[in-house]
Amino acid sequence: MNLEISTTYPLIIIFIMAVVTLATRWGGVLIMSYVPISDRVQRFINAMSGSVLVALLAPIAVEGDHGARLALLTTLIVMLLLKNPLLAIAAGILAAALFRQYFV
Amino acid sequence: MSNVDPDIYSLSYSQVWSGFKSLLPISSFVVIFGAAFGLAATQTGLDNSSIMLMSSFVFAGASQFATLELWGAQISLIPLIVTVFFINARHLLMGASLYPWLRHLSPIKRYSILLVISDANWALSLQAFNRGESGMGLLFGGGIALWLAWVLGTGLGFYFGNVIHHPALLGLDMVMACFLLAMVVGGQKNLRILIIWAIAACSSLLAYWYLPENSHVVVGALFGGIVGIFWKEKRV
Numbered sequence: 292m293n294l295e296i297s298t299t300y301p302l303i304i305i306f307i308m309a310v311v312t313l314a315t316r317w318g319g320v321l322i323m324s325y326v327p328i329s330d331r332v333q334r335f336i337n338a339m340s341g342s343v344l345v346a347l348l349a350p351i352a353v354e355g356d357h358g359a360r361l362a363l364l365t366t367l368i369v370m371l372l373l374k375n376p377l378l379a380i381a382a383g384i385l386a387a388a389l390f391r392q393y394f395v
Numbered sequence: 396m397s398n399v400d401p402d403i404y405s406l407s408y409s410q411v412w413s414g415f416k417s418l419l420p421i422s423s424f425v426v427i428f429g430a431a432f433g434l435a436a437t438q439t440g441l442d443n444s445s446i447m448l449m450s451s452f453v454f455a456g457a458s459q460f461a462t463l464e465l466w467g468a469q470i471s472l473i474p475l476i477v478t479v480f481f482i483n484a485r486h487l488l489m490g491a492s493l494y495p496w497l498r499h500l501s502p503i504k505r506y507s508i509l510l511v512i513s514d515a516n517w518a519l520s521l522q523a524f525n526r527g528e529s530g531m532g533l534l535f536g537g538g539i540a541l542w543l544a545w546v547l548g549t550g551l552g553f554y555f556g557n558v559i560h561h562p563a564l565l566g567l568d569m570v571m572a573c574f575l576l577a578m579v580v581g582g583q584k585n586l587r588i589l590i591i592w593a594i595a596a597c598s599s600l601l602a603y604w605y606l607p608e609n610s611h612v613v614v615g616a617l618f619g620g621i622v623g624i625f626w627k628e629k630r631v
Contacts, residue, residue, distance in 0.1 A: 294471065294472035295469040295471055295472070296469060296470050296471075296472055297468070297469045298440075298466060298468060298469060301441060301442070301445040301449075302445070304470055304475065305449045305452060305453065306452075307472070307475060307476065308449065308452075308453045308462060308475070308479050309453050311479045311483070312458065312479060312483050312486070313510070314480075315480065315484055315485075315486035315490075316509045316510065316512050317490070317509055318487045319486065319487035319488060319489065319490030319491035319492075319494070320490040320491065320493070320497055320498075320505060320509060322487070323490075323494035324494070328494075328495060331624050333495070334624050334627065334628070335620040335621070335624045336492050336495065336620070337492075337623060338588075338619050338620045338621075338622060339491075339492060339619055339623065340492035340521055341579060341588065341591070341592060341595075341619070342591060342592065342594075342595035342617075342618070342620060342623075343485055343488050343489060343492075343612060343616040343619075344518065344576075344578060344579045345579060345592045345595040345596050345599070345615065345619065346595045346599035346611060346612045346613075346614070346615025346616050346619070347485070347514075347572075347575060347599075347612050347615075348572060348579070348596075349595075349596040349597075349599045349600050349603070349611075349615065350599065350600060350611060351572050353600055354603070358563075358566070358569075359568075359569055362566060362572070363573065363576055366573040366577055366580075370576070370577050370580040371580060374581070376574075376577040376578070376581060377420065379577045379580075380570065380574050380577055383566075383569060383573035383576070384565075384567070384569055384570055384573060386566070387566030387568075388564065388565050388566035391563065391564050391566065392564065395564075
């Protein structure tokens, strides 16, 4: 079974994308509203929330180019030393930009 | 959560406005991503009004770019749904992580706020809630800022998309990753959390290499969460 939608009617495709995306935005809270918040659930939520970001970043750090790695490393170091997010982000972007300008 | 300020469960205009302003710096970069999307979508052959509608109603960059990859004379329904769902499945976890606070709002407010939940405003608001402050304004006002930036950027992409040829050369592709990393590092850290993160990172990488595309975020986050269930924090 392979349903095809013609892209001459992009509105149908956009509608499907919007519904699926909205389901992800609402779904987590909707499901949680049926789950009693026990200690276990609370621990799961706490551990999972940071893990989302780590899981998102891991392949970028490992599979990205050296510029990407350098950007993340710079952000990490500046953030640990100065604890200033804006400075850390700016330093990371600058590191990637400089590296890619001169070494790629 | 017994002695917290009841204010953190409310949502006032001043909070929304200050959340909006807090997310303006990162939103200016979202404009650039939006422009990149607008340009890429034009090159794929979508007409301007469809591109604007997509950015306005979908508002999820990675899945929109991925859809362009599937775009041809026709598009297969199941791969479309699967791709969009898995790329955006992290929203499920992000929403769930905010549930302890969002549940105090009326359903209308709760689900209205969630219309604009996205990586940056979620990360900032969760951090605020964990400090015992209100993150509602950051989530909603910040989300509106990000949404406006995304839609505005998309529109600029048709007209000025050619101005920035190689955003990666300027390091602009790393803005969101650096931002999210700064959020990770800024959160609480102890041995338990670090090991949970290491497990999340390893399982994400394994999923990235060996499981179907786009499953890594969900797999990594679930593994991290499951370890959290069984490894209790020491009560202080």
